[in-house]
Amino acid sequence: MTASDWSIDPASGAFSLTAQSPTAPEPGCTVAQTVVTTGTVVSPVCNAGPVSYITSHYADGSQAGPDAVNLASPVNIPPGESSTALGTWDTADGNTTQAEFQGNLFNAAQGEQFRGRVVNETSPFGGTDGCHSPGDPVAELTQITGGRWWVQNNNSYKTDYIGLSPSSAAYYQYYRAKKGLALPCIITVPQQMQINTSGTSSFLPYGSTNQGNTNSLQLTIDGTSVKSSRAGQSSSKAFRFQQ
């Protein structure tokens, strides 16, 4: 039997799939003319339902079932993402040198979106901190900082805050100059984005270079400004150490 496209009610997650027997039954065989499968997709990753039902309809009008079955499809993974520099900076105390970014997931090949899923950042390998020098009280920054976001209705997630603390930026501005070290200095941290495949304990990476796997995060400290970048998208602002 074959079946092609079928749809899931976006509100309830319910679906109904009817398959037709492509050939007449062979003599002596009892083959269902149609098989109807109904169920509800309720999994957080939208690829499985805990219980679905199959009902087989025969030529003589009788039917078998419904029988409970478990159905699952491969988990969809976004082909990638883009980054948007929102052009805003955090206003919270102690965080004003951290720029705000948004991630935008690409739809899957069949057009599926990923709302309700969870994305997670990880460090696939260490970064390079071109601002830190031995003895600095500000620790090296070479790894991501533990972000996790829910994907929203428009397939995006936010806010990814990227930047040093104001006191760290000020330290580098003042003391690198004092020590005769170069400014601007740049910190580069690799960010591998992953999406959940089950609950919030199992994740898979998605995308390609600067489209999720792996994004380049860059923090640039100059004598009079700070700049934050995510996958090539940047925000900068005037910032100067005040003694």
Next chain:
Amino acid sequence: MKLSLTCLFASFVMAHVALSASITLTSDPADPRPLQNVAQQLENQCGWRITYEEGPISNEEDLQNNVPGFLKKSDPVSLSIATRKYLPFKFTFNELASPYDRAAEIKTIDALLQDYKESDNLPYFAVRHSGNDYSHIVQVLTKDENGNIIPFQPVLDTPITFPKETRQLDTVVKLILRQVAQERNVGITEGTLPTMLFRQVQVEIGANNESARSVLIKALDAAQLQRSADTRVMWQMNYDVLSKYYYFNAHIIAGSFKRWPATEAVPPAVQTPVPHPANAWFRQK
């Protein structure tokens, strides 16, 4: 990924061949915090949570110049470029048996401190172990202007109090640090932090005349329970001899060494805070 497989491989070898090899960790010769440097390497190798807290350096005898282009030690100390006086440091320990053994971890870290004190570095540190997987390297001595070595009460020993309520972890950490700064009349500011974790996790924490360190542990353990057993945060409180500020740094320990169930209760560190004497180096932020 910073973690090496040394400890796991060592465990396998120990379990099956009953051999024990030694590992030597050497501090970066350019790093004026050799103890922190080696402790960090232990963390990277074994996933151990070793926090590090400095105190002030109050005597110029404990300082040296450490900037390329300047002669070290023979030049008069220029405070604008000074660092702590130090020498590179090596620590050798035996590979550990499997499975994870907290007692063996403590023994190794104690040996690290002992070896460090016997090196020619500033011997001002001690180690305290608390909770299920915390070890704290803390500066407990300093040298006064007259050259006398005197006790120093670590700043995170300071008792703090605030009402229990649900707050962002970032807010809780800053609340802790500000209370300490106020109580001790010192400058404390933020260095490198796990920004997103601190922003996204909310914890219900209060403090009733408890040491700042214990409250910090409660907050981080609550965050770990919410996220995952692997979300283990450690901190480094570095005292900057130039700005005379403490910089509070923290990061998530890399890797997935699950050494203890995240649901276990973590008893607070045993500490007896004492009033801190007035110190001209300190100033309020």
